Amino acid sequence: MRGSSKVTAMVAVGVAAALVLTxxxxxxxxxAGGGATSAASSAASSAAxxxxxxxxxxxxxxxxxxxxxxxxxxxxxxxxxxxxxxLGNVEWLYQGPTQADAAAQADIVxxxxxxxxxxxxxxxxxxxxxxxxxxxxxxxxxxVATSDTDAPTSVREVFVNQASAQGIGEGLTDALLDxxxxxxxxxxxxxxxxAENLNSWIEVQKAYTAEQYPDAEIVDIVYAGEDQARATxxxxxxxxxxxxxxxxxxxxxxxxxGVAQAVRDAGRIGQVFTVGLGTPQxxxxxxxxxxxxASILWDVENLGYxxxxxxxxxxxxxxxxxxxxxxxxxxxxxxxxxTKTLLLGPALAITAENVDQFSY
Amino acid sequence: xxxxxxxxxxxxLPAGEPPAARPTPRRRVLPSPVSGQELVLLGxxxxxxxxxxxxxxxxxxxxxxxxxxxxxxxxxxxxIGMTIVIITGGIDVSVGAAIMVxxxxxxxLLVDAGLSLLPAVLVSMAxxxxxxxxxxxxxxxxxxxxxxxxxxxxxxxxWLGLQIFASKTVNGIPQTFDVFGRGVAGRTFGVxxxxxxxxxxxxxxxxxxxxxxxxRHFYAIGGDANAARLAGIRVQRRVLLAYVITGVLVGLGAxxxxxxxxxxxxxxxxxxxxxxxxxxxxxxxTSIMGGRGSVLGTLLGALLVQTVSSGVTQLGWNSNLxxxxxxxxxxxxxxxxxxxxxxxxxx
Numbered sequence: 290m291r292g293s294s295k296v297t298a299m300v301a302v303g304v305a306a307a308l309v310l311t312x313x314x315x316x317x318x319x320x321a322g323g324g325a326t327s328a329a330s331s332a333a334s335s336a337a338x339x340x341x342x343x344x345x346x347x348x349x350x351x352x353x354x355x356x357x358x359x360x361x362x363x364x365x366x367x368x369x370x371x372x373x374x375x376l377g378n379v380e381w382l383y384q385g386p387t388q389a390d391a392a393a394q395a396d397i398v399x400x401x402x403x404x405x406x407x408x409x410x411x412x413x414x415x416x417x418x419x420x421x422x423x424x425x426x427x428x429x430x431x432x433v434a435t436s437d438t439d440a441p442t443s444v445r446e447v448f449v450n451q452a453s454a455q456g457i458g459e460g461l462t463d464a465l466l467d468x469x470x471x472x473x474x475x476x477x478x479x480x481x482x483x484a485e486n487l488n489s490w491i492e493v494q495k496a497y498t499a500e501q502y503p504d505a506e507i508v509d510i511v512y513a514g515e516d517q518a519r520a521t522x523x524x525x526x527x528x529x530x531x532x533x534x535x536x537x538x539x540x541x542x543x544x545x546x547g548v549a550q551a552v553r554d555a556g557r558i559g560q561v562f563t564v565g566l567g568t569p570q571x572x573x574x575x576x577x578x579x580x581x582x583a584s585i586l587w588d589v590e591n592l593g594y595x596x597x598x599x600x601x602x603x604x605x606x607x608x609x610x611x612x613x614x615x616x617x618x619x620x621x622x623x624x625x626x627x628t629k630t631l632l633l634g635p636a637l638a639i640t641a642e643n644v645d646q647f648s649y
Numbered sequence: 650x651x652x653x654x655x656x657x658x659x660x661x662l663p664a665g666e667p668p669a670a671r672p673t674p675r676r677r678v679l680p681s682p683v684s685g686q687e688l689v690l691l692g693x694x695x696x697x698x699x700x701x702x703x704x705x706x707x708x709x710x711x712x713x714x715x716x717x718x719x720x721x722x723x724x725x726x727x728x729i730g731m732t733i734v735i736i737t738g739g740i741d742v743s744v745g746a747a748i749m750v751x752x753x754x755x756x757x758l759l760v761d762a763g764l765s766l767l768p769a770v771l772v773s774m775a776x777x778x779x780x781x782x783x784x785x786x787x788x789x790x791x792x793x794x795x796x797x798x799x800x801x802x803x804x805x806x807x808w809l810g811l812q813i814f815a816s817k818t819v820n821g822i823p824q825t826f827d828v829f830g831r832g833v834a835g836r837t838f839g840v841x842x843x844x845x846x847x848x849x850x851x852x853x854x855x856x857x858x859x860x861x862x863x864x865r866h867f868y869a870i871g872g873d874a875n876a877a878r879l880a881g882i883r884v885q886r887r888v889l890l891a892y893v894i895t896g897v898l899v900g901l902g903a904x905x906x907x908x909x910x911x912x913x914x915x916x917x918x919x920x921x922x923x924x925x926x927x928x929x930x931x932x933x934x935t936s937i938m939g940g941r942g943s944v945l946g947t948l949l950g951a952l953l954v955q956t957v958s959s960g961v962t963q964l965g966w967n968s969n970l971x972x973x974x975x976x977x978x979x980x981x982x983x984x985x986x987x988x989x990x991x992x993x994x995x996x
Contacts, residue, residue, distance in 0.1 A: 357816070358811060358814065358816040358916065359816070359818075359915070359916065360816075360817060360818050360915075363816050363817070387811065482968070482969065508965075509962075509965050511962055511968045512968040512969070513968070515917040515920070516917060516920070516921075517910045517911055517913075517914075517915070517917070517918070518720070518906060518909045518910050519958075521831070521909060521910065521911065522716060522720045522909075522958070522959065523962050523968070525713075525716045525831065526713070526716075526959045526962035526963045527962060527963075528712075529705075529707040529708065529710065529712055529713040529963060530705055530707055530708075530962065530963035530964070530965065532707055542915075543915065543917060546911035546912065546913055547910075547911055549911070550910070550911040550912070551831075553832065554716070554830060554831035554832040555712065555831075555832075556832070556833060568818075570818070570820040570821070570913070571818060571820060571911070571912070571913035571915075573820070573821070574821060574912045575911075575912070
């Protein structure tokens with residue numbers, strides 16, 4: 290039996306390795322996605338034949354989020370549907386992978402290319418591997434764009450930007466130092482260490498803090514992944530390591546409530562202040578008891594609205610003005626021709642006063 | 650009744666004895682209460698704590714040690730079940746997804762039905778038990794290796810959990826579970842409840858595995874399932890039980906996880922925890938081949954991993970270094986286990 294248990298152990302190690310590898314298979318989607326692609330495309334072609342004729346008047350705008358089923362992108366979907374209803378001539382299609390995985394996302398993009406949508410908009414998990422797919426879409430006569438996260442090296446015609454890195458970074462810094470009284474030591478609990486948008490905000494925070502608040506100092510930056518409990522524990526460790534710490538930043542939607550929870554658990558509300566990029570409903574209890582001073586975000590539904598509107602503009606071959614009147618609430622959306630970027634607007638500070646205006 | 654875990658011949662076996670009716674009180678042969686690896690682990694943890702206490706003065710304070718113990722609890726708790734599973738020669742890679750199912754269901758009941766503490770904990774444990782039962786039945790009676798089955802159920806549980814989430818985070822979770830949390834409500838006389846419960850359950854499991862026939866059957870199965878069957882052990886029932894125990898502990902661990910998180914639960918809950926739990930078990934000296942191991946080691950393994958993680962943050966080092974250290978610990982632990990196994994067979 291020794292031999293067979295050895296074999297089992299080998300199998301165990303092999304499958305464990307496979308488990309780990311599938312977790313990080315972002316780059317080789319062409320090798321791995323072969324079978325899945327044909328299945329997806331056959332499903333797509335049957336969908337196209339069954340639903341093709343009815344909506345010939347409307348332009349089809351498809352949006353592929355990084356991940357389906359999370360409140361952030363569902364809120365974008367809500368905004369996109371609103372835009373489709375308001376504009377009248379747009380059919381809004383929304384489908385994303387169930388895990389934030391580049392290969393699964395690529396399959397969905399391919400299926401939309403098969404369906405010959407008019408505009409394809411992606412929030413890429415991996416911008417580099419998305420670029421050739423966007424080229425494919427363009428070759429097939431489809432307008433391509435990015436939203437939420439850019440693929441700067443791709444052939445995308447426009448990037449719908451939720452807020453500038455400058456806007457987010459400065460918004461976070463101002464909100465935190467306003468609570469801290471303009472000086473003191475603070476630390477940042479970030480999430481993915483390679484997340485480009487998070488890192489670009491942190492760079493702004495560093496520069497802006499040094500420039501605007503000479504008496505303030507960022508003592509540490511740690512990375513918790515998407516794990517709430519880990520973010521909370523790291524925030525606790527940071528408070529222990531730096532007894533004179535008076536501020537914490539939660540850089541993403543899982544660490545923003547995490548740092549606030551740590552302050553609440555340590556019983557240091559009013560001594561240590563936190564801000565973060567948290568969705569309004571998740572921050573509500575912390576804004577209420579003061580463990581969070583503010584959440585810096587943008588109106589996600591409006592971002593969805595703007596994305597759908599931009600998709601329709603592209604589909605109808607209309608160009609963007611320097612300032613665009615999109616809707617009642619988005620009456621002056623700026624377009625930068627050099628970077629081909631639509632900017633949603635300034636960052637939004639969510640506080641105890643206005644948190645109830647947001648349903649997500 | 651034969652215990653695989655020791656090198657000495659088992660005098661409980663009738664083979665060497667004359668077939669006389671001499672009613673000798675049969676002495677049980679037990680492995681030593683604490684293994685070498687556990688002592689080494691304890692030593693490493695003590696040294697680390699001393700070093701950290703000097704390197705960063707705030708480390709050895711209640712405000713730092715208490716949260717560390719709270720964070721250790723869910724991994725160690727699920728690790729107790731995982732230890733039993735691995736002792737039988739199996740493995741359970743579905744615990745992360747099972748934590749997600751238990752956590753989201755319990756969190757929703759806390760929010761929507763306003764469940765109080767005890768019913769909520771019981772519901773979570775019952776759900777965990779059902780998930781464990783699914784694993785156990787498939788593995789014990791399906792005769793497919795545990796890693797394949799639990800790999801499958803991990804995906805099923807993941808799907809189930811996502812269905813329950815229904816594309817929304819669970820918001821506004823009440824503070825019902827604060828007794829298991831990091832805050833003041835989570836401690837009595839300075840001892841975190843979550844850790845205390847984990848230690849008590851670990852002690853019970855340690856006693857059960859060591860001092861009852863039923864407990865020692867797990868080792869026999871992991872050592873050689875066929876021999877165990879021939880010796881009259883109901884192998885399938887034992888194996889089933891191992892996964893159900895793990896499921897129940899997953900249910901309780903999910904409550905600890907909710908308590909340690911924020912008032913919002915998102916779909917990342919439980920993600921990757923199976924690897925953290927297996928790491929704690931392996932570092933604790935349990936042989937991945939089955940047949941040897943102890944829950945005491947697992948408790949120490951989980952404590953070591955969390956000490957490293959907290960230590961790295963408190964020292965201001967790059968967060969990724971904790972992955973490096975844990976990886977090195979796993980390789981050292983597995984290597985030590987293989988060397989011991991070779992030495993044993995060479996004798």
